[in-house]
Amino acid sequence: MAGVLKFDREEAVATAMMTFWSQGASNVSVKAFCDQVGITRSSFYNTFGSLDNLFEESLDLYLQDAPAKRLKRTDISALDGIHAMFKVLCKFRASDKAHKGCIVVNGLTELHSLEEGMQLSVLNRVNDTIDAFKQALKTAVENGDLDQDFNVDTTALALETLVIGINTISKVVHKEKELWAIAESTLLGLGIKPSAA
Structure with missing residues (x-):
C-alpha cells in the first residue's frame, strides 16, 4: 500500500540520536542515515522532512530525562x-x-x-x-x-x-x-x- 511506512519511526529516531551523539551531527548525512536504517531517501523525507527535523527530534528524545x-x-x-x-x-x-x-x-x-x-x-x-x-x-x-x-x-x-x-x-x-x-x-x-x- 503506497505511503505506508516500512520502518519503525521511534526506533529510527533512537538510532539517529545515537548516531548524532557518537559521530557528531556534522558527520551525519541523509544518505548515511538511510543506509543505516534501511530506508529510501523518499521515505526519509516523507517521514522527517529534513535532517534538521530529525536532529530536533533526536534532541527531544535525548533530553526526555x-x-x-x-x-x-x-x-x-x-x-x-x-x-x-x-x-x-x-x-x-x-x-x-x-x-x-x-x-x-x-x-x-x-x-x-x-x-x-x-x-x-x-x-x-x-x-x-x-x-x-x-x-x-x-x-x-x-x-x-x-x-x-x-x-x-x-x-x-x-x-x-x-x-x-x-x-x-x-x-x-x-x-x-x-x-x-x-x-x-x-x-x-x-x-x-x-x-x-
Missing part, C-alpha cells in the same frame, strides 16, 4: 535542585562507558559546521538550560536562600559554563567522584550552597 529537569523539582529548595541536577549530571557522564559527553554540548563545539536549523536546535537547548538556572536562582532569592542583590543572570551563565565544562571534561575524567568534586567546588564558589550547608 535530562539532568536539568531536577531544577523544576518542588519537593526541595531551588539550591538543592541545582545541586541535585549536577549530581545526576556527574552520574550520567561517569556511567557512559563510551565517554560520548553530551549531545547538546557536542553540537555546541561543532556549531560552525552545522546547518542553520541544527545550530538553532542546539542554541535553543543551551538557552533553555540558562533560563532554567535563572528561574531557579530567582526562586532562591525570593525564598531568602540568596541575597536580594545576588547576580542571577551572571550566575546562570556561570552554571551553564559549568555544565559545558563537566560534559566536556568527562571525556577525560571518568570517575563520578572526581566529576562531582569539580562541580561541587564550583557551586560553593558561586555561593550555591545546599540546605544542609
